[in-house]
Amino acid sequence: MNAGELLVASGLDRPEIRVRLQPVWPESIPVKVFPHWVDILLPTWIEAMTTPSAIWVRARSLALGGKRLGRLILHELVHARQWREHGVIGFLRHYLSDYLRARIRGRQKHRAAYRSISLEAEAYGICASFLPDSRGRGDTTG
Numbered sequence: 001m002n003a004g005e006l007l008v009a010s011g012l013d014r015p016e017i018r019v020r021l022q023p024v025w026p027e028s029i030p031v032k033v034f035p036h037w038v039d040i041l042l043p044t045w046i047e048a049m050t051t052p053s054a055i056w057v058r059a060r061s062l063a064l065g066g067k068r069l070g071r072l073i074l075h076e077l078v079h080a081r082q083w084r085e086h087g088v089i090g091f092l093r094h095y096l097s098d099y100l101r102a103r104i105r106g107r108q109k110h111r112a113a114y115r116s117i118s119l120e121a122e123a124y125g126i127c128a129s130f131l132p133d134s135r136g137r138g139d140t141t142g
């Protein structure tokens with residue numbers, strides 16, 4: 001299964017969405033289910049994660065399907081594009097420095113610090129622009 005198939009299935013395969021993901025081609029991004037041990041160890045609020053080579057989702061999130069899964073996949077595809085733009089080191093440096101700055105200098109709690117990560121803000125913003133009912137519940141990325 002790939003991210004392009006899931007965009008189609010959720011009604012989100014639209015040209016204006018694909019433009020925001022360029023140069024990533026959603027069909028080239030495999031979608032995999034977390035191994036069981038990851039499913040157990042991850043905090044429950046994490047539904048998906050993007051690595052440079054794939055989007056990983058919980059089995060329960062994949063089973064839900066529909067717009068909710070589509071929103072999750074779109075969010076993760078934005079991260080796939082960000083990995084491509086920044087490279088592995090650049091992405092991780094950007095992501096972690098935003099988070100740690102908020103936690104240490106801003107004395108924010110985890111959830112607020114997570115939301116202050118600019119790469120997350122962009123992903124949530126793109127989802128909200130195409131899915132106005134987005135509640136922002138999503139994922140984290142590692």
Ligand SMILES: [Zn+2]
Pocket residue numbers: 075079120123138139140141
């Ligand atoms: Zn994210």
